[in-house]
Amino acid sequence: MSRPPELTTIRLLCVEDNPDDVELLGIALEQADPHRQYLMHRVDEAGSFVSALEQEHFDAILCDFNLPRFSPYAALQILMTRRCGVPLVVVTRAIGEEAAVHVLRCGAKDYVTKDKLGTLPQVIERVMTERQRVVEQERLTRELQEAYRRLKKLSARLVVAQERERSLISRELHDELGQTLTGMVIHLHAASRAPSGDEAERHRETAMEMAQSAVKQVRTLSFSLRPAQLDLLGLVAATQSAAHRITDAAGLICTFSARGKEPESLGETASVALRVVQEALNNVVRHAKAETVSVRLRFLPSDRIAVLVVDDGIGFEKRELLGGAPSERNVGLYGMIERTELAGGRLHIRTRPGRGVAVRAVL
Known part of the structure; x- marks a missing residue:
């Protein structure tokens, strides 16, 4: 016998002064979306709202428009101050078009009237998806900024590394190969001015040894490159x-x-x-x-x-x-x-x- 699939849990913070309305919200959500489990936590004023945000993680906030001690505007202000991105949806019995437009401009993600609660699961799903997309965009932006900082730092180190490599090659050419070639020239000139053939031969042999050493140095430098x-x-x-x-x-x-x-x-x-x-x-x-x-x-x-x-x-x-x-x-x-x-x-x-x-x- 197969086990029933586990229900996806959605945690909702309900800003509502009437416990009966919260219960009705829960029933409407279960009927409209039986494949998910909705866990609802009710608050009705600013202090309990802030405390709930500090203690738990919520997927969305459902806020009544007409509250005696609180309002969606106050809730949105708290969310903005705390830099909390949990989406807020206004749930109310009636709201005028002007008020609806205003609350959306202030940061609410949507609104649902209480006579159309059957659409609430779709609204919650949409605002949660939008929030996930925003979080992903913020993560990608942070990674891009970090990559840009790393690129700037790496570019600066590249210049230093290039100069270090050039200094090393320059030193090798000057201190090793340059001195060897200078010695060869000195001995060849000495051979041309030598009073006897034996002395000239000795200078030529020394120049030949130095030439072989120069070839070896070139090979070593070439290998290092x-x-x-x-x-x-x-x-x-x-x-x-x-x-x-x-x-x-x-x-x-x-x-x-x-x-x-x-x-x-x-x-x-x-x-x-x-x-x-x-x-x-x-x-x-x-x-x-x-x-x-x-x-x-x-x-x-x-x-x-x-x-x-x-x-x-x-x-x-x-x-x-x-x-x-x-x-x-x-x-x-x-x-x-x-x-x-x-x-x-x-x-x-x-x-x-x-x-x-x-x-x-x-x-």
Whole structure:
């Protein structure tokens, strides 16, 4: 034997001085809409009205137009002051057209005369639906405003990140490659002015060694901008190679796994995923005091990529480290967050002191 379906409960706040009229309202609602359960709470003055709003949640308010100690206008004023969006419907025996228009302009959602209570369930349903739509619009507006604030903040960080990257490349070119090329030129000039062939040969050999060093430096710089392995071998092989290169040098035990089918052509998010893994592992080596680290790569539908790096190190207090502006202490973490968000993804960091760190990015 099947159980009867549960009735939907509608909570109504009835502003009415006559208890008999509230009972008649309940009977009319049950007869007109037997598929719902209407729970009615009666008040007849401002104090009990405010108290009821504070203590319970109501789906709608039914307010008589002619009350000795209260009125729909006073109720609407209280709702506006309290920024309460519960819809108010005027229920009265008779109301003139001018009064009806006025109360609607003041904020009432509708009115129903007591000789037509059969239409009240439809009116309640409509004003509740309108209220849900307004609440949804307000939620979307808040999310849009928050997204706009995040975009402004991210745009400002983008400029800083770009300048930081340019400064790093400029320093590498000046301090490393520039000095190497300058040394080559000096030795080549020295070779051309050398009094003997042996001395000239020594200068040429030194210049050749410096040229080879310059080539190596260019490759290193090129790899830092976009690893060649990414295009030649794919994301899985490049990530696994980078992970073991970083962890083996530090004596860490590293496990690597990949799941899903890697796409034949990799987008820009692939290089971001590799960078996140590299930065996360560098943070583990520098700060975590870990023994083991796990790297997981997942290829998700719609060409999304998920990256997870988990270590068993000392962890940190997340709010304390990421609560302020970027600094030397947290520049690596902010760098991962910036890279991920600029690629349209999200990065989550889960950690507690003594419990290791888990970095997860979805791109």
